[in-house]
Amino acid sequence: MQALTVAPDRKNSLRLDTLPDPEPGEGELLVDGLAVGVCGTDMEIVSGGHGAPPPDRERLVIGHESLGRVRQAPPDSGWVPGDLVVGVVRRPDPVPCGACAHGYFDMCRNGMFTERGIKGLDGYASTSWTVEADYAVRLDPGLEHVGVLMEPTTVVAKAWDQVERIGGRSWFAPHSVLVTGAGPIGLLAALLGHQRGLEVHVLDRVESGPKPELVRRLGAEYHCEDAERVMERVRPDVVIEATGAAPVVFGVMSAMDPYGVLCLTGLSPAGRTLEVDAGYLNRELVLDNSAVVGSVNANRRHYAAAAAALAEADRGWLDALITRRVPLESFAQAFERRPDDVKTVIELTRH
Ligand code: BGC
Numbered sequence: 436m437q438a439l440t441v442a443p444d445r446k447n448s449l450r451l452d453t454l455p456d457p458e459p460g461e462g463e464l465l466v467d468g469l470a471v472g473v474c475g476t477d478m479e480i481v482s483g484g485h486g487a488p489p490p491d492r493e494r495l496v497i498g499h500e501s502l503g504r505v506r507q508a509p510p511d512s513g514w515v516p517g518d519l520v521v522g523v524v525r526r527p528d529p530v531p532c533g534a535c536a537h538g539y540f541d542m543c544r545n546g547m548f549t550e551r552g553i554k555g556l557d558g559y560a561s562t563s564w565t566v567e568a569d570y571a572v573r574l575d576p577g578l579e580h581v582g583v584l585m586e587p588t589t590v591v592a593k594a595w596d597q598v599e600r601i602g603g604r605s606w607f608a609p610h611s612v613l614v615t616g617a618g619p620i621g622l623l624a625a626l627l628g629h630q631r632g633l634e635v636h637v638l639d640r641v642e643s644g645p646k647p648e649l650v651r652r653l654g655a656e657y658h659c660e661d662a663e664r665v666m667e668r669v670r671p672d673v674v675i676e677a678t679g680a681a682p683v684v685f686g687v688m689s690a691m692d693p694y695g696v697l698c699l700t701g702l703s704p705a706g707r708t709l710e711v712d713a714g715y716l717n718r719e720l721v722l723d724n725s726a727v728v729g730s731v732n733a734n735r736r737h738y739a740a741a742a743a744a745l746a747e748a749d750r751g752w753l754d755a756l757i758t759r760r761v762p763l764e765s766f767a768q769a770f771e772r773r774p775d776d777v778k779t780v781i782e783l784t785r786h
Contacts, residue, residue, distance in 0.1 A: 436453070436454055436455075436456050436457065436561050436562045436563040437451055437452070437453055437454075437561065437562045437763060438451070438452050438453075438454045438496045438557075438560060438561035438562070439451055439452075439471075439496065439497050439498065439560040439561070439763075439766055439781070440452045440454075440494040440495060440496050440497065441480055441481055441486070441494060441495055441497050442488070442493050442494050442495075443480050443483065443485065443486035443487055443488055443495055444483060445483050446482055446483035447481065447482070447483070448481075448483070448494075449481045449497070449766070449767070449770065451763065451764065451766060452494075454496075454561070456563055457561075457563055457564060457565045458565070459507060459509075459565045460565070461509070462509055462512070462567055462568050462569070463509070463565045463566060463567055463568065464505050464507065464508050464509075464512070464514055464520065464565065464566050464567075464568055464571055465505070465506045465507040465508075465563065465565055466503035466504065466505055466506060466520055466522075466563065466564050466565065466566060466571075467503055467504050467506050467562065467563060467783075467784065468501070468502075468503045468559060468560070468561055468562050468563060468564055468783035468784070469502045469503050469504055469579070469582075469583070469782075469783055469784055470501075470502045470582075470583040470760075470780050470781060470782050470783055471497075471498035471499075471500055471501055471502070471552075471558075471559055471560045471583065471780070471781050471783065472500030472583045472584065472586065472587065472619075472778055472779070472780050472781075473500075473769045473770065473778075473779045473780070473781065474499075474500060474587065474619070475618075475702065476499070476553060476702075477497055477498070477499075477552075477770070478770060478772075480495075480497060480553065481497070481770055485553070486553050486554060487553075487554045487555050488555070489555055489556060489557060490555065495552070495557060495558070496552065496557035496558045496559075496560060496561055497552050497558050497560045498551075498552040498558035498559040498560025498561070498781075499524045499550065499551055499552035499553055499558050499559065499586060500559075500583055500584075500585075500586040500587060501521050501522045501551075501558075501559035501564075501583070501585075501586065502519070502520075502521055502574075502579075502582045502583040502585065503519075503520050503521075503522075503559070503564065504517060504518070504519060504520065505517060505518040505519075505520050506563070508568070509568065512568040513568070514568060514571065514573070518573055519573065519574040519575070519576055519578065519579055519582055520566070520571050520572065520573060520574065521571070521572045521574055521582065521585040521586065521738070521742075522551060522559055522564070522566040522570060522571060522572075523551075523566075523570040523571070523572065523735065523738060524550050524551055524552070524553070524586060524732065524733075525540050525541060525543075525548050525549070525550045525551075525732050525733075525734075526540065526548060526549045526550070526551075526556065526570070527540040527543070527548060528540075528543050528545055528546075528547035528548045528549075529547065530545060530547060532544040532545045532547075535548065538734060538735065539734055540732075540734060541593060541731070541732040541733050541734040541737070542734075550732075560781065560783070561783070562763070562783050562784065572585070572735075572738040572739070572742060573742070574742055574745070575742070575745070575746040577746075577750070578745055578746065578750075580750070580754060581745070581750060581753035581754055581756075581757065582745070583757070583780050584619070584623065584745065584753055584756065584757070584778065585738070585741055585742065585745060586733075586741075587619045587620055587623055587778075588623050588627075588741035588744055588745055589733035589737045589738050589740075589741040590620060590623075590700065590730075590731075590732070590733055590737075591620060591623045591624040591626075591627055591675070591700070591741075592627065592733060592737040592738075592740040592741040592744060593730055593732070593733040593734070593737040594624060594675055594698045594700050594730045595624070595627050595628075595631070595675075595740075596736075596737060596740070597698055597728050597730045598673050598675070598696050598698050598728075601696050601726045601728055602672075602673070602694075602696050605694070605724075607672075607694070609633060609672035609673050610633065610634060610672055611633055611634040611635070611636065611669060611670070611671045611672055611673070612624075612625075612628040612633050612634070612635055612636070612671055612672070612673040612674070612675060613636045613637075613638060613665065613666065613669055613671035613673075613674045613675075613687070614628065614635070614636070614637045614638070614674075614675045614677060615637075615638045615639075615662060615674065615675070615676045615677060615678050615683050615687060616638070616639060616676070616677035616678035616679075616680075616683075616701060617637050617638075617639035617641070617646040617647075617649070617650060617657070617777075618677060618678075618777065619756060619777055619778040620677040620700055620701070621637060621639070621675070621677035621678075622637070622646070622649055622650070622653075622756055622777065623756075624675040624677060624700070625637050625650065625653055625655055626653060626744065626748055626752075627744055628655075628673075628675075629653050629654060629655060630744060630747060630748070633673075634655075634656075635650075635653060635654070635655035635656070636655060636656045636658060636665065636669045636671065637650045637655055637656070637657055637658065638658045638659070638660075638662060638665050638683075639657070639658075639659060640659065641659070641774075642659050644774060644775045645755065645758055645775055645777055646777065647659075648755075649752070649755060649756060649777070652749075652752055652755070653752065661686070662682070662683045662686035662687050662690070663686045663687075663689070663690045666686070666687055666690035666691070667690060670692050671692075671695070672692070672694075672695065672696070673695070673696050673697075673698075674687045674691065674695065674696070674697045674698070675698050675700065676697060676698065676699045676700060676701055677700050677701050678701050679701025679702050679703040680701070680703065681703055681707055681709045682709060684699065684701075684703070685709060685711050685716070688716060688720075688727060689711070689712075689715065689716050689719065691719070691720075691723065691725045692723070693723040693724060693725070694723065694724050694725065695723065695725045695726070696725070696726045696728070697725070697726070697727045697728070698728050698729075698730050699727065699728065699729045699730065700729075700730055700731070756777050756778050757777070757778045757779075757780050758775055758776050758777045758778060758779065759773070759776060759778075759779040759780070760779075760780050760781075760782050761779060761780070761781050761782065762781075762782050763781055763782065763783055766781055769781045
């Protein structure tokens, strides 16, 4: 099989390798890879800033945003050849911690979890891969063209789950959401807000390209100005932050309305400092019963929620979110950032 591999501790080590075909173990599916999505985490791994290979190996097969078609399935697994499948990213830590022991591996407490294509386990950027049947999620057959958006959708399904659980600690009837950042995570968070019947606002710094149109097509409002000013005007009940840009994070945090819920999903580089009025911020959060929560990864429940959200969404809109499709042999192009990129996908098979 062909696989995209990296040495995670080295810069720009990404290459296309020919590796032995994988053999499915007991209870595993054998899958033909259809596509993988490329995200900021992949960019970081390729630039030598993140990730770890499997034990005793130097190289890691990259790719955690998967889509494949089952070639072979164990009898009685509930899977049949031809099923459209996505592999779960994270596996519980082996200890396991209490959260992992209870199926909440997305909330692992000791950091010893593994992640396919990111940390300690080979990913899905290969023409064939295997996956344990109970870490495989079936997709609606009509989603072949856009099903690679499943994993980022699980991330926002979890973010919304956090918001709703935190909001649910008292009376909560949200009317509007502000999403900061119109990348794939922000736009998919906006989609899930729209599906919840909320008034949706999206803030981004670009004024042109596909993002404003994608937001408009959702029936949402696009904003291109200072975060605090948008907060004052929109007064959202919920904010989902997907830029990871410190001024935006603190801008929205300090301008929340009472009982506001802010969910942080963006990763920022460490080492940048910002002047904040910490006393004011603390005082406002306390007096307003506001909540700020970080959210990463997703568990099986979020995969099920994401599969349902994608099945319900407009296929044309999902398709427009994928702004570039790169064939496997031209993989390097998928790791270039171009101005009109929203989601770039690597096609693992020729159509
Ligand atoms: C992935 C998550 C993962 C996180 C940290 C993200 O890009 O979507 O599944 O937990 O990176 O490795």
